[in-house]
Amino acid sequence: MEKIITVDGLASSGKSTLSYRLSKRLRWPWFSTGVLYRGMAYVALKEKFKEKDYLPFFKSKDWRIELTPFKSLFFYKDIDISSQLYCEEIDEKASFLSASPSYRKALIPFQRDFYSAEKGLILEGRDCGTILFPSAPLKVFLTAPEKKRAERRKKERTKSLSSILKAQRQRDERDQGRYFAPLIQAQEALCLDSSSHTIDNLVQIVYEKAQEIFFKK
Numbered sequence: 001m002e003k004i005i006t007v008d009g010l011a012s013s014g015k016s017t018l019s020y021r022l023s024k025r026l027r028w029p030w031f032s033t034g035v036l037y038r039g040m041a042y043v044a045l046k047e048k049f050k051e052k053d054y055l056p057f058f059k060s061k062d063w064r065i066e067l068t069p070f071k072s073l074f075f076y077k078d079i080d081i082s083s084q085l086y087c088e089e090i091d092e093k094a095s096f097l098s099a100s101p102s103y104r105k106a107l108i109p110f111q112r113d114f115y116s117a118e119k120g121l122i123l124e125g126r127d128c129g130t131i132l133f134p135s136a137p138l139k140v141f142l143t144a145p146e147k148k149r150a151e152r153r154k155k156e157r158t159k160s161l162s163s164i165l166k167a168q169r170q171r172d173e174r175d176q177g178r179y180f181a182p183l184i185q186a187q188e189a190l191c192l193d194s195s196s197h198t199i200d201n202l203v204q205i206v207y208e209k210a211q212e213i214f215f216k217k
């Protein structure tokens with residue numbers, strides 16, 4: 001059985017926190033796939049990319065992703081830029097970029113290659129359980145009311161709650177409305193509302209499910 005757990009869901013629903021904690025408990029690597037779109041968005045803004053520049057850059061050796069224990073890092077020209085990827089400008093650019101079908105298609109095999117049967121993998125994003133690993137034995141779909149999600153993001157951003165809420169609504173629509181790889185819940189996914197649980201509780205629920213699926217005698 002493939003040792004894969006996918007965690008998909010809406011923006012700021014707590015996917016990264018859950019994945020990080022699961023990664024620590026199971027000792028499986030964690031790939032926050034959003035870092036790919038964020039890293040590309042950073043470079044596109046910095047280098048003032050035009051439409052024609054994206055795919056050649058993607059194929060170049062100017063960037064890489066490294067999964068260290070409990071972090072997904074993006075390197076541009078050998079410099080780790082990961083800490084610069086979590087701001088409003090990148091939120092916005094990454095959201096537009098991730099709606100491009102040709103770009104998304106190019107990224108599919110790249111993301112799949114991070115899986116190793118020996119180590120297992122926790123993938124977190126929007127299409128991990130539907131497009132990247134539709135055969136994953138354990139899929140989680142996280143939701144939470146939009147206001148709760150915006151309040152979460154407010155702790156990490158400088159804008160007002162109302163502008164965060166507005167931008168979040170637009171990004172949700174873009175994620176759910178794109179025609180290739182939209183954010184949808186895989187039928188068999190375990191759907192959890194993160195606002196109805198403490199984080200410890202949430203981790204425990206998924207951890208127990210993982211034990212049942214992957215480690216049953």
Ligand code: DC
Pocket residue numbers: 011012033034035037038091094095096098099124125126127128171175
């Ligand atoms: O999860 P995140 O906020 O770091 O994701 C950044 C952006 O990338 C967000 O706009 C959604 C998009 N994304 C995606 O379309 N598919 C993924 N598998 C992961 C992220």
